[in-house]
Each structure stands twice: as C-alpha cells, then as structure tokens.
Amino acid sequence: xxxxxxxxxxxxxxxxxxxxxxxxxxxxxxxxxxxxxxxxxxxxxxxxxxxxxxxxxxxxxxxxxxxxxxxxxxxxxxxxxxxxxxxxxxxxxxxxxxxxxxxxxxxxxxx
Numbered sequence: 001x002x003x004x005x006x007x008x009x010x011x012x013x014x015x016x017x018x019x020x021x022x023x024x025x026x027x028x029x030x031x032x033x034x035x036x037x038x039x040x041x042x043x044x045x046x047x048x049x050x051x052x053x054x055x056x057x058x059x060x061x062x063x064x065x066x067x068x069x070x071x072x073x074x075x076x077x078x079x080x081x082x083x084x085x086x087x088x089x090x091x092x093x094x095x096x097x098x099x100x101x102x103x104x105x106x107x108x109x110x111x
Contacts, residue, residue, distance in 0.1 A: 027083045044103050045064050048060070049098045049099075051097065053095060
C-alpha cells in the first residue's frame with residue numbers, strides 16, 4: 001500500500017516519440033514588443049515548450065545563454081501565448097514537450 005503524504009512525483013511531459021498524437025500549433029501569440037532587437041548573434045536558439053493537457057504553454061525553456069535579456073524576454077513571450085492541440089496518449093490528452101530550433105537573423109526585424 002502506498003504511503004500517503006509522501007513526495008509527489010515530478011510532472012512528466014511526454015516527448016513526441018512517446019505520444020500517439022503530437023501537439024499541433026493552433027494559434028500564434030499576440031506579442032507587443034520591439035520590432036527589432038539589436039545585438040542578436042546569427043545563431044540557432046533551442047527552445048523547449050512544455051505544453052499542458054489543454055494545449056496551453058506551461059513553460060518556455062531557452063537552451064542558450066548568449067541572448068540579451070530583451071531577446072530572451074521577447075522569445076519567451078512569443079512562445080508563451082501560443083495555443084496547441086494537446087498531445088495525446090490514445091484518446092487521453094497529456095502534458096507534452098516540443099523542442100524547436102529558432103534561427104535569429106540580426107539584419108531582419110522580429111515583427
């Protein structure tokens with residue numbers, strides 16, 4: 001018999017290969033912010049999205065730390081407001097995660 005009052009298990013976000021149906025983008029976020037972010041290096045940025053059972057983004061994790069605070073804030077806000085169809089295990093919506101590579105170009109405005 002399990003003990004009551006013990007530590008809760010860590011929330012599991014299923015990777016795409018564990019899912020029956022992967023999350024699909026339904027709508028982009030409306031982001032207010034700069035139309036141009038100076039001092040961006042033309043390097044790819046790894047973005048990990050933790051998506052809940054309703055398709056909302058619970059958390060945005062950036063894999064790189066070379067970004068300025070302004071760039072980090074803009075990227076996090078851009079992905080935080082996105083809406084997805086939830087990942088599925090069989091017919092059940094579950095927490096899922098996606099990794100996306102974003103290519104930044106310092107010569108092109110972000111909006």
